[in-house]
Amino acid sequence: MENTRMYADSLTAVPSPAPLPTDEPTPSAPTPTAAAPTAAAPASSRRRLLWHLGEMAVAMVAGMLLLGPLWELAGTALGVGDALARPEVAALVMATNMTVGMTVGMRYRAHRWHAVGEMAAAMYVPFLLLLVPFWAGLIDADALLLGGHLLMIPAMVLVALRHRHEASAPVRRHRVVAALAHHWPAGLALLLTVDMWVDPSVLSPWTMLVLPGGYLLIGVARRTLGGRGVLATQLAGLAIWVALTLVAVMAGGRTAAWLVAFGWLAHAGWDLAHRNGRVVPRGYAEFCVVLDVALAAVMVLAILTTDA
Structure with a gap:
């Protein structure tokens, strides 16, 4: 309906005058602007990077724990223990152990071989660079080992940053490998006890206080004791x-x-009773079961092989 207005002295409706044209443009509706990029994507990328580096660190430690005792046994059996104890050889052996663990971890996570190779170089290159000043007498053995590990950290970060956007390689895992990966806490417990089988000994009685204390502390932290x-x-x-x-x-x-051996072995039964996850995480209970049984077995072996 046409816009109209009424005059006070007349009942006749007349059209209202149209608005006069002006030089100013008619204000238009604000154009929607693109939403500013949120920090969610960079934060997620940083978390993935940190998680990847953490996995690499765990894999490297696992490699050292598993392969270190094997090198000692091989050195003793072959009569090359003194050669393996030389600082430069020990540094390269340690780099090899870390590289093996890292390679297994990265391939399980479907990283491509060229990325694995660059990460392996990050293990060796720091030690190789420091061998020159070591042989020249400018640094000692402790500086060689410590410096190699310190230089390894930025080298690993650079490799991880370089490949952070690469797609994973297609991989098919055997069901046995998948099952072992699912129960990784048990595998970690076994790795922690590998070197103890080489030189078995009995733990101090006071270590048994850690067994129930760990459950109480975790229960308090998780608020599962109520x-x-x-x-x-x-x-x-x-x-x-x-x-x-x-x-x-x-x-x-x-x-x-x-x-002491009985106390650790008996606590394995306590661990099995807590695999329901009510007090501690199921993975922690699985870790403790394997660790308790392995340590008890090591202590029994130490007792039986020691003269009364």
Whole structure:
């Protein structure tokens, strides 16, 4: 309907005058601007990078723990232990152990071979560069090993940054490999005890206090001790292992050694009872089961191979 207005002295409706043209343009609706890029994508990229570097560090440590004792056994068997103990050889052996662990980890994560090769170079090149001043007498063995590890960190970061946007290579994992990866806490526990089989010994009785203490601390941190009877059960376990520790300390000798081995082995049953994840994560319980059994077996071996 046409816009109209009424005059006070007339009932006749007349059209309202049209607006006069002006030199100013009619304001138009604001044009929607593109949304500013959020920080979510860079933050996600940084998290992936840090996660990748963390995985590499764990794989390298696993390689050293697993292969280190094997080098010692091979050196003793072949009579080249003194040669392997030389600083420059020890540095390259350590780089090899880390490279093997890193290679397995990266290939499992479907990284391509050229990226694996560059990361392997990041393991060796720092030590190779420091061999020149070491042979010239400018640095000692400690500086060689420490400097190699320190230079390795930025080298790894540079390689990870270079390949952070690359797509993963297609990979098919065997079901056994997938199962082992799913139960990695158990594998980590085995790695931590590899070198103990070479030179078995009995742990101090006081180490048994760590067994129930770990469950209590994790339960407090996760706030999982509030269930019915949960806190009472954990405190009862603490009392049992504290009593066993005190008895072992007072007994001493082989009796104490057997009590310590029994305490660690018995705690494996405690771990199995906590695999439901109510108090501690399931992975932690699996880790403790394997670690407790392995350490108990090592201590039994040490007791049986030691003269009374």
